[in-house]
Amino acid sequence: MTTLPSVLGTGLIAAGVGFLAVAAIGFWRLPDLLSRLHVLTKADTAGLSLVALGAACLTGTPASILPLGLCVLLTAISGATVGHLVARSVTPRGGRS
Amino acid sequence: MTSDLVYHVAGAGLLAIALWRLATCRDTLRRITALNVLAIGIAMVLLASGHDPATGVTNPVPQAFVLTGIVVLVAVTAALLALAERLEGSSDE
């Protein structure tokens, strides 16, 4: 069972979960909305991509890589868009940040 | 202790919380949320009953019941929310 892809996959997933944990702690500890957003959008995207990559290594079939890639793409784009919208809603109208 | 028992207890817990909220709260949106939580609780005990820990398979018939329940619930919730919004609007007029 301890082949290279499985070790690599487990490592990647662990790293991804670490990213997500850091993001969660940041969300909890940081003082204001914009810095919380900053933490969430970036660390989440990175964490999820690492988890997906790890999962792809673990399964190793092309059929599972397509949905995983789709997951990463959708989370990345929706995370970015939602982050933008939330930031916009708190920025004073007309003000550029 | 099996995982089925955990979900039975969690489902009953959801039922208890929802019933408590239904009995004590008058706010329309809160009541609708409580009814939704109640439905989730029912679905959970139903699925946990249909789960066979020996084979790890869940009976498809209760699964179909829960699926039907989810769709029915979103329809009724939408109607309730439309009524609640209409009520709110007519009190302002």
Added chain:
Amino acid sequence: MIAFDLALAAGILLCAVSALTRRDRTASVAAFMVLGLLVALSWVRLAAPDVALAEAAIGAGLTGALFLRAARRLGPLRPAAGRTLAVPAALVASGLGGGLAWVFASASPPAIYAPLVAASLPESGVSNPVTAVLLNFRAWDTLLEIAVLVVALLVANLLGSRRLVPVSLGEMTLPFARIVAPISILLAGHLLWQGSSAPGGAFQAGAVLAGGLLALVLAGLAPTGTLVVRGALIAGLSGLAVFLIAALGSEALTGSLLGYPNRAEKVWIVAIEAALTLSIAATLCLLFTGFEKRKTS
């Protein structure tokens, strides 16, 4: 895995309490949506992936969106008048919950459905047992369930629920809508086709399609004229019409309501499911966007 189950159950209960006690409406709706996602996860653990898909898409996603719309329109929670019933009600409710948990945990159903489903599955035309139950063995339940959706649509139409007017979200949202909408169409088709042999089916596909359509509407990319709303209403009604015609047609052919002709079951089921997918998507979309443009606020 028992530790995971315990943690999940604790999270579910925590979210439920939070959704029902937070004074801030948005926070309460957010807790409800997280509850839906955690519940979907628990249903994966209970080996019910079809239900998990539907719960995530409909229970958490669309219901949550409906709640958010209502939270916005209903305004903040008014402080309740001083009621002292909370403690006795909590005692009664926890007693009831404990009793129910005990009753449910002590009951173990005799295996009646499982062998019947297993024996009849080869004749049902599909190999996903949940789809076989929903569209063949107990198709009458499903037909009536679609009727519930139709009646909800009629009630919303009657109430003239206020139409959602998309505010300008800026051009940053355009790429999102432009990517999500086509993907949702592809995904809906995939779920629909896959439903006959693996988790998926008309409800999951319809919900995903509705999500894609809503992304277009909210980004201001979809037409919202009166004619479009009317067309969507007809599309919402058409699913039940197709199902009813198929029911009566199958009776004319085989002498039994919803008894599909032999060896053509899969064609009938997939055709009905395709019509249902479109109609469910239109219905869910309309229930969210509303019908009437009204001037109030």
Added chain:
Amino acid sequence: MNETSLLVSLPLIAALVAAAWPRAATITGVIATLGNAGLAVVLAIRIGQGGAEAEALGGWAAPLGIGFAADGLAALMLVMTALVGLGVSVQVAGAPLPDAGRTGQRTAFWPLWLATLGAMNALFLSADLFNLYVTFEILGLAAVGLTALSGTRTALRAAFDYLSAGLAGSLLLLLGVALAYATAGRVDLAVVPELAGSHEGRVALGLIFAGLAVKAALFPLHFWMPAAHSSAAPEASALLSALVVKAAIYVALRLSIEGGAAVELLRLVLAVAGAGAMLWGAWHALRADRLKLLVAHSTVAQVGLIALAIGLTTGARDGTIWRAAALLMLSHALAKAAMFLAVGRITEELGHDRISGLNREELRPGAAEFAFAIAAISLIGLPPTAGFVGKWLLLDGLIDRGAWPWVALVLLGTVLSAAYLARVVSRCLRGGPHVAPGARRPAWRAGDAAALGLATAALALGLASALPLTLLDATLT
């Protein structure tokens, strides 16, 4: 094609047509209601002659599939629904349309009524607990639409309370069905005797009955009902009070027949709740100041009487009491629909529905007042109406068993109903010196014809009560 399939599918198809083409809504609605009545009568005749029929939908036998059980009781309910529906449809189709708002209301009425009709038919035929839950949801939503039809704030408030109470009731029912599955492993109606044999099963039946009690507005779970039934438009009130409430009662009756002697405790609770409802409803009807509120409270009382009859059923199929309950349901449906339609007409003529204002000098009593009086006679249970036959059978069965306290309660309820209905009848049928010489007569409207027709049907069924009773003999065992 089979009548049962057409009975459940035609109303739904017509509802879709009426919703998609609002301009053709009235004609579609009238044709579908007529067709439904024809089908129901044909089915009832066939069952009366050939006995009960059972059908497995899609060829999948219960417990896996869903069965239709078309027996005498179901056929009686189908005919009842068809008759009341015909009356109400005549009233709606023939009503004058003074303004555009009314037109919108009328086009919205038809799809909702047709969906109600389809759901009622499906409910009466269904022999599966989960399927019953789904039909209840259609019925609940359509009924809420009917309540909200008039669009006033009180109607909307009542509709909201109605829908949330109805949803809570359905969810209790669903919880009971879930527990029934967890106990017995299946949910078709034949499982009820098995459920009655174990503790868990009895809890499941208790939950189902509690859900039904909420839906039937049984005391003390009736809080939502008088407001909903008195604030809706008259045609909607007639449908809600005469038919929709009966759906839950019908299921309670069906379950207690199926359950046999084993559900004794539940039935006792039902009987006590019924007695409570009878007294509470009568008390509030005696004190009501508005006509519609009086009629709505009288529904609480009458439903209580029917629940009492169901509760006192011994479970044996040869008993008379459950037949009495079925007959009381039929007579209450016809009389109550006639009464609400008549009240609608009276309100239209007078411009208000205050009971104290029914003594008027400038307006002669018309057909609506007459219809109200006949309906009242049937509700009180005076001969020769169907209500009389129902009450007679009930008392007969109770006296046979020597259940004297219950006999006294039923008689007390009868006296009370005579008292509160007399408040209205004595005022609106007074002629002679009270009416000024130049008093005008109210104009003749379709609503009068509908109310009179339904009231006459309640009267005629008393004379021809052998028909429903022979039909009931063909009830499934």
